[in-house]
Amino acid sequence: MTIAGGIILIMLGAILTWAVEFDIAGFDINVVGVILMIGGLAWLLFAVYRLSLARRAVADSAATAVIDDDPVVQRRVYEERRYNDPPVV
Template identity: 40%
Template sequence: MGIGVSIFLLALGAILAFALNIDIAGIDVHVIGWILMAAGVIGLIMTALIWGRRRQVVAPAETVEYRSTEPVEYRREAPPL
């Protein structure tokens, strides 16, 4: 889940929990709102943890340069006829 989806779930859950006063048989809209808000908070925390790990700076490994002690010969080939 990304940040956008988490914020959407938080907003939708808050609307269902606090703004609506609907009675549906067998469904408690306020509980569904609280569940959506909890899912949004968990999504934000998980996204922050995952992004925090991605942004860690890792020191590059030491590069080793190999040099040959033999002289390098450059050959020039004749162009094709």
């Protein structure tokens, strides 16, 4: 379930809605295209939501560390780097 899957469904629905001029008795291609576009939009929004949750979970777990197996006491570790390169002349 990726962002690309949602975009592909939206594109396929748009093609069926506006580019296809084909009629089948009892079957409306335009309605199928609109349904695919709505489904693709829902899929896309859900994929972006899952991606943001995963990134937030990784960032939260990397930022905190548990001390002495006590889940209440936490610390944040910041890393600072200093580069002592000579100036470019």
